[in-house]
Amino acid sequence: MTLKPMNELLIEIAGQAEKALLYEVALTPKPGLVDRNNNGAHSDMDFFTFMDSIVSLSPYLYQYVKLGMEHVGTEKELFHKVRSMGVHAEKAMLTATKNINTHKGANFSFAVLLGATGACIGRGLQPPFTQNDTQEVLSYAQEMSRGLVTDDFADLAAKTSLTYGEKLYLSYGITGIRGEAEAGYPALSELILPFLRANQGQPVENLLLEALLLLMSQVEDGNIIHRGGISAWQTVKTETKQLLQDSHEGNLKELLYSYDLVLIERHLSPGGAADLLSLGIFFAKLENLF
Numbered sequence: 513m514t515l516k517p518m519n520e521l522l523i524e525i526a527g528q529a530e531k532a533l534l535y536e537v538a539l540t541p542k543p544g545l546v547d548r549n550n551n552g553a554h555s556d557m558d559f560f561t562f563m564d565s566i567v568s569l570s571p572y573l574y575q576y577v578k579l580g581m582e583h584v585g586t587e588k589e590l591f592h593k594v595r596s597m598g599v600h601a602e603k604a605m606l607t608a609t610k611n612i613n614t615h616k617g618a619n620f621s622f623a624v625l626l627g628a629t630g631a632c633i634g635r636g637l638q639p640p641f642t643q644n645d646t647q648e649v650l651s652y653a654q655e656m657s658r659g660l661v662t663d664d665f666a667d668l669a670a671k672t673s674l675t676y677g678e679k680l681y682l683s684y685g686i687t688g689i690r691g692e693a694e695a696g697y698p699a700l701s702e703l704i705l706p707f708l709r710a711n712q713g714q715p716v717e718n719l720l721l722e723a724l725l726l727l728m729s730q731v732e733d734g735n736i737i738h739r740g741g742i743s744a745w746q747t748v749k750t751e752t753k754q755l756l757q758d759s760h761e762g763n764l765k766e767l768l769y770s771y772d773l774v775l776i777e778r779h780l781s782p783g784g785a786a787d788l789l790s791l792g793i794f795f796a797k798l799e800n801l802f
């Protein structure tokens with residue numbers, strides 16, 4: 513096998529991440545989320561806000577991979593490098609969206625996972641990825657994120673203003689996106705990627721909408737919980753399990769258009785599941801699944 517030059521790989525990997533963000537927002541109909549049909553349960557953003565946001569993040573996606581490829585040192589040191597870059601990316605995103613949080617969680621996770629992907633590529637991994645290659649990247653990301661929950665949530669009592677993630681940890685012990693990273697993204701390795709691999713060949717939009725429902729039925733979604741509390745989250749998990757049982761290729765979109773209205777009425781949006789979906793799409797692209 514001929515090896516591709518590093519700069520080609522860099523462009524290819526960052527491009528797959530950008531594509532994943534574009535696919536996620538373009539997928540329609542998504543319950544409660546911004547899509548091509550409506551703004552879901554959001555009054556402050558629309559499809560175009562997401563276009564602005566993705567373009568603002570694009571150079572940083574490239575930088576995360578580059579930092580990983582060029583990294584010499586421990587996994588933890590790479591985490592600190594990509595997170596500092598991530599803080600700049602978040603500022604660029606907020607400037608582009610006029611202070612609306614479109615991709616805060618996605619930016620954080622792509623920083624970690626693109627850094628990890630770059631580091632593994634620097635050690636010889638080449639796309640297309642096998643399932644084992646993806647696992648190697650997730651294990652590297654887990655190592656990068658070791659101690660994150662404890663480190664980030666130390667001394668919260670002394671803080672005067674808290675983020676939603678911090679509030680959820682104090683109120684319910686929910687670790688959200690930080691816990692997911694520290695565990696090596698089990699929602700990817702145990703849930704969405706096995707589903708996408710097993711259902712390869714199906715029409716992409718239907719496949720990814722079903723994958724979103726699967727995530728909504730199981731993930732500890734910080735967005736749903738901060739807006740609706742624990743009971744609203746339990747209800748969404750039960751309802752999406754039922755939708756998965758009732759759906760088939762012919763009626764999936766019809767069921768989702770109706771459920772979108774239900775979540776809009778309840779002012780609920782599964783932003784955590786949406787972020788995990790875009791991360792899943794990224795690895796599916798690297799594995800050439802569609």
Ligand SMILES: CC(C)(COP(=O)(O)OP(=O)(O)OC[C@H]1O[C@@H](n2cnc3c(N)ncnc32)[C@H](O)[C@@H]1O)[C@@H](O)C(=O)NCCC(=O)NCCS
Nearest residue numbers: 617620675676677678688689692732733734735783784787
């Ligand atoms: C860790 C991040 C996401 C900040 O966390 P914060 O508590 O503000 O966010 P919060 O937990 O509310 O969630 C952010 C987003 O994550 C997504 N999300 C929520 N739950 C999940 C989940 N289970 N899985 C995946 N994504 C999720 C949602 O899209 C949500 O909007 C990140 O923005 C970050 O690291 N920022 C830099 C912080 C920093 O270093 N500051 C300087 C030192 S204080």
Ligand SMILES: Nc1ncnc2c1ncn2[C@@H]1O[C@H](COP(=O)(O)OP(=O)(O)OP(=O)(O)O)[C@@H](O)[C@H]1O
Nearest residue numbers: 537545546613614615616617618735783784786787
């Ligand atoms: N297609 C999408 N539509 C809407 N939100 C999405 C989409 N994809 C991902 N998200 C995630 O959902 C989050 C937005 O949810 P939410 O509006 O609850 O965030 P917030 O700004 O933290 O809270 P609030 O607006 O309630 O004060 C973003 O962080 C984003 O990552």
